[in-house]
Amino acid sequence: MAIFLLFAAGTLSAVASVLLRVAATMNSVQTSGGLLSLDTLTSGPMLMRAGAIGAYGAGFVLYALALRRVELSLAYPLMVGITIIELFGYGLFAGEAVTAKAAAGAALLAAGIYLIYS
Numbered sequence: 001m002a003i004f005l006l007f008a009a010g011t012l013s014a015v016a017s018v019l020l021r022v023a024a025t026m027n028s029v030q031t032s033g034g035l036l037s038l039d040t041l042t043s044g045p046m047l048m049r050a051g052a053i054g055a056y057g058a059g060f061v062l063y064a065l066a067l068r069r070v071e072l073s074l075a076y077p078l079m080v081g082i083t084i085i086e087l088f089g090y091g092l093f094a095g096e097a098v099t100a101k102a103a104a105g106a107a108l109l110a111a112g113i114y115l116i117y118s
Contacts, residue, residue, distance in 0.1 A: 010082030012059030
């Protein structure tokens with residue numbers, strides 16, 4: 001159960017990072033209504049940022065629950081490693097430049113996670 005919680009927490013952290021990246025690359029809707037106008041609050045980038053905050057919050061709760069059962073020295077590297085590997089996968093899927101050095105680093109990270117948790 002704890003491994004599932006850590007995996008979910010890492011995944012939510014990755015999702016939040018992707019949402020922030022997408023929000024940063026979207027064109028922001030500028031209206032004359034000001035910062036707190038309905039148009040601004042319901043614009044794509046603002047909704048993406050709100051989703052990221054929600055994903056970070058949910059991930060934090062799951063991580064806190066996992067810490068009840070797993071030692072911190074195992075939980076944190078596992079959760080962060082999962083996040084990094086998932087973001088590396090997203091980068092591959094999204095067409096970002098991936099070097100052989102980065103691929104080797106991701107492979108070593110995956111091996112390290114395996115060794116820490118097994």
